[in-house]
Amino acid sequence: MSAVIAQWQDPHPQQRSPGDGIELTAVVAGQESLLTPAALDFLAGLHRRFEPARQARLAARRERQAYFDAGGLPDFRADTAAIRNGQWRVAPLPTALLDRRVEITGPVDPKMVINALNSGAKVYMADFEDSTSPTWANLLTGQRALRKAVAGTLDWMAPDGAKHYTLKPFEEQAVLMVRPRGWHLDEKHVRIDGAAMSGSLFDLGLFAFHNAKALAALDRGPYFYLPKLQSMEEAQLWNEVLDRVEAELGLAPGQIKVTVLIETLPAVFEMDEILHALRTRIAGLNCGRWDYVFSYLKTFRAHRDKVLPERGQVTMTQPFLRAYSELLIQTCHKRGAHAMGGMAAQIPISGDEAGNEAALAKVRADKLREVTAGHDGTWVAHPALIPLAMRIFDERMPTPHQQHVLRDDVLIIRDDLIKPCLGTVTRAGFEGNVEVCVRYLAAWLEGNGCVPIHWLMEDAATAEIARTQLWQWLHADSLFLDDGTPVDFALLERALIGLPSKLAERMKLPGGSKLDEAIAMLDRLTHADTLEEFLTLPAYERID
Numbered sequence: 001m002s003a004v005i006a007q008w009q010d011p012h013p014q015q016r017s018p019g020d021g022i023e024l025t026a027v028v029a030g031q032e033s034l035l036t037p038a039a040l041d042f043l044a045g046l047h048r049r050f051e052p053a054r055q056a057r058l059a060a061r062r063e064r065q066a067y068f069d070a071g072g073l074p075d076f077r078a079d080t081a082a083i084r085n086g087q088w089r090v091a092p093l094p095t096a097l098l099d100r101r102v103e104i105t106g107p108v109d110p111k112m113v114i115n116a117l118n119s120g121a122k123v124y125m126a127d128f129e130d131s132t133s134p135t136w137a138n139l140l141t142g143q144r145a146l147r148k149a150v151a152g153t154l155d156w157m158a159p160d161g162a163k164h165y166t167l168k169p170f171e172e173q174a175v176l177m178v179r180p181r182g183w184h185l186d187e188k189h190v191r192i193d194g195a196a197m198s199g200s201l202f203d204l205g206l207f208a209f210h211n212a213k214a215l216a217a218l219d220r221g222p223y224f225y226l227p228k229l230q231s232m233e234e235a236q237l238w239n240e241v242l243d244r245v246e247a248e249l250g251l252a253p254g255q256i257k258v259t260v261l262i263e264t265l266p267a268v269f270e271m272d273e274i275l276h277a278l279r280t281r282i283a284g285l286n287c288g289r290w291d292y293v294f295s296y297l298k299t300f301r302a303h304r305d306k307v308l309p310e311r312g313q314v315t316m317t318q319p320f321l322r323a324y325s326e327l328l329i330q331t332c333h334k335r336g337a338h339a340m341g342g343m344a345a346q347i348p349i350s351g352d353e354a355g356n357e358a359a360l361a362k363v364r365a366d367k368l369r370e371v372t373a374g375h376d377g378t379w380v381a382h383p384a385l386i387p388l389a390m391r392i393f394d395e396r397m398p399t400p401h402q403q404h405v406l407r408d409d410v411l412i413i414r415d416d417l418i419k420p421c422l423g424t425v426t427r428a429g430f431e432g433n434v435e436v437c438v439r440y441l442a443a444w445l446e447g448n449g450c451v452p453i454h455w456l457m458e459d460a461a462t463a464e465i466a467r468t469q470l471w472q473w474l475h476a477d478s479l480f481l482d483d484g485t486p487v488d489f490a491l492l493e494r495a496l497i498g499l500p501s502k503l504a505e506r507m508k509l510p511g512g513s514k515l516d517e518a519i520a521m522l523d524r525l526t527h528a529d530t531l532e533e534f535l536t537l538p539a540y541e542r543i544d
C-alpha cells in the first residue's frame with residue numbers, strides 16, 4: 001500500500017505565509033490548487049469561530065476522565081432524561097443513504113479511492129482518521145484524489161505502468177462519505193493567529209469547500225462520518241460547525257448529513273442525546289467496536305477491577321459488547337436512524353486455502369450476528385469481503401434497511417455496559433500486542449496508517465487496544481500470564497529485545513525503517529505512570 005505519493009513531495013520545503021494570520025509550515029508540490037486564498041480564508045473562519053469551543057470540549061473530556069480516575073463510573077445523564085424519554089425522530093434520510101448494507105472503508109490514496117468507489121459496496125467511507133497517518137503529503141494527496149473523484153476525473157497509473165485505474169460510471173460507484181480526524185488532533189501545518197488548527201476542521205472544511213456544491217448538485221450530500229465523540233455537547237459543536245459550513249457555502253440547511261461513530265464508552269450513554277443534537281442531519285450511528293474497546297480500557301485505566309483479557313478474546317459476542325450493539329440498534333430504530341455495524345479485522349489470506357476459509361468464516365459469523373441483531377448495514381476492510389457481506393445482508397434483510405426491527409426486547413442497564421468480560425492473558429497474547437504496537441507504530445511513522453499484520457487489518461484503533469492493554473497489564477497489581485509468568489517490565493523487555501531479530505526478515509514491510517523509533521516509543525508509553533490519551537498524539541510530533 002503506497003501512502004505517500006512521490007509527485008506530491010517537495011524536495012525543498014520552506015515556510016510560506018499566505019498572510020492574514022494564516023501560516024503554512026509545510027509544502028508539497030501542487031498544494032496551491034487546494035489551499036487557495038479563498039479556501040484558507042474559509043478554514044481560518046472555521047478556526048476562529050470554533051477553536052475556543054473545541055478546546056472547551058477537550059477540557060471537559062479531561063475533567064470527566066479525572067472523575068473516572070477517581071473511581072467514578074459512566075452512567076446515563078440525569079439532566080438529559082427529557083431527551084431520552086421524549087417522542088421525536090431524526091429528519092428523513094436522503095435516498096442515497098437508505099440502503100447502506102455494505103460499506104467499504106479505507107485510506108485516501110488515489111488507488112484505494114478508485115478501488116473503493118468501484119468496489120460494488122453501497123458506500124465508501126474515505127478515511128482521514130483511523131487508517132490514515134496524517135502526514136501533510138497524505139492529507140493533501142487524499143484531498144486531491146477525492147476532489148478529482150467527485151469531479152469524475154480521478155485516475156491512477158501503477159508505478160510500473162502495468163495498470164491504469166479509472167472510475168466506473170457515477171451510477172455504479174459507491175456513495176462517498178468522508179471521515180475527518182477526531183476533535184483531539186491538531187493540524188500542525190496550518191497555524192492561524194499563531195495556533196495549530198483542528199485536524200477535524202481542516203479535513204472536513206477543505207473537503208466541503210471544494211466538493212460540497214458539486215455533491216449537493218448530485219444529491220449526494222456531502223456526507224460525513226464523525227469519529228470518537230464523547231458527549232452530546234461534542235455533537236452540538238459539530239452541528240454548529242456544519243450549520244456554518246452550509247451557510248458559508250450556500251447549501252440548504254440540513255444538506256450535509258452525518259453518521260456518528262459510537263466508539264467511546266462515555267458516548268454510549270448519550271446516544272439519544274447525540275441523535276437529538278444532530279437531528280436535522282443525522283443518518284445513523286455506527287458501532288466503532290475497536291475504538292470502543294480502546295475507550296473502555298482508557299476510561300477504566302485506574303479501575304483495577306476492569307482489566308480486560310487479551311485482545312483476541314474481547315469479541316463482539318462478549319456480553320458487554322453485545323449490550324452496546326443492541327442498545328445502539330434499539331436507540332437508532334426508535335428515532336428513525338440507521339444502526340450501522342462495524343469492522344471484522346480479518347482480511348483474505350492469500351496462498352493458504354484453509355487459513356483463508358477460517359478467516360472468511362469469522363467474517364461471515366460477524367456479519368450474520370449483525371444482521372440478525374438488527375443492524376442496517378456493516379463495514380468491510382477489503383473489497384474481496386464485499387460479496388460475502390452483501391450475500392448475508394441480502395438473504396437476511398430483503399428491505400433496504402430494517403428500522404422496523406425495534407428491538408423492544410432489549411433492556412440494557414448501566415452495569416451491562418461496564419461489566420468486563422472474563423478471560424486470560426497468554427504469552428502469545430502479550431507478545432502479539434507488543435508486535436502489533438511496534439509494527440503498526442513503525443508503519444504509521446513511515447506514513448502508512450493501515451497495515452495487515454498476521455492477516456488482520458491493523459489501524460490506529462486496533463493498535464490502541466494493544467498499546468493500552470500492555471500499559472494496563474503492566475500497571476495492574478500481580479497480574480500473571482495463564483502459564484503463571486508474572487506480567488512485569490522484565491517480560492516486556494524480553495519481548496522488545498526479541499522483536500528486531502524476529503522481524504529481521506520482514507524489514508522490507510511497511511515501517512521497516514522506523515522499528516527502533518517505534519520500539520523506543522512503546523517502551524516510553526508503557527513505562528509512563530499515566531496512560532497517554534492517544535498514541536497518535538506523541539506520534540504526530542514525529543511525522544512530517
Ligand SMILES: CC(=O)SCCNC(=O)CCNC(=O)[C@H](O)C(C)(C)COP(=O)(O)OP(=O)(O)OC[C@H]1O[C@@H](n2cnc3c(N)ncnc32)[C@H](O)[C@@H]1OP(=O)(O)O
Pocket residue numbers: 001104105106107111112113115116127130131290291343347380381382383450451452456457458459461462
Ligand atoms: C477500526 C476502524 O476504523 S476500521 C476503518 C479503518 N480501517 C480500514 O479502513 C481498513 C482498510 N483496509 C486496508 O487498508 C487494506 O485492506 C489492508 C491494509 C488491511 C490490506 O491491504 P493490502 O495488503 O493492500 O491488501 P491486498 O494486497 O489484498 O489488496 C488487494 C487489492 O485490494 C485493494 N484494497 C485493499 N483494501 C482496500 C480498501 N479498503 N479499499 C479499496 N481497495 C482496497 C488493494 O489496493 C489492492 O488493489 P490492486 O489489486 O488494484 O493492487
Ligand SMILES: O=CC(=O)O
Pocket residue numbers: 130261263287288289290291292342343461
Ligand atoms: O472506527 C471504527 C472503530 O472500530 O474504531
Ligand SMILES: [Mg+2]
Pocket residue numbers: 130227261263288290291461
Ligand atoms: Mg475508530
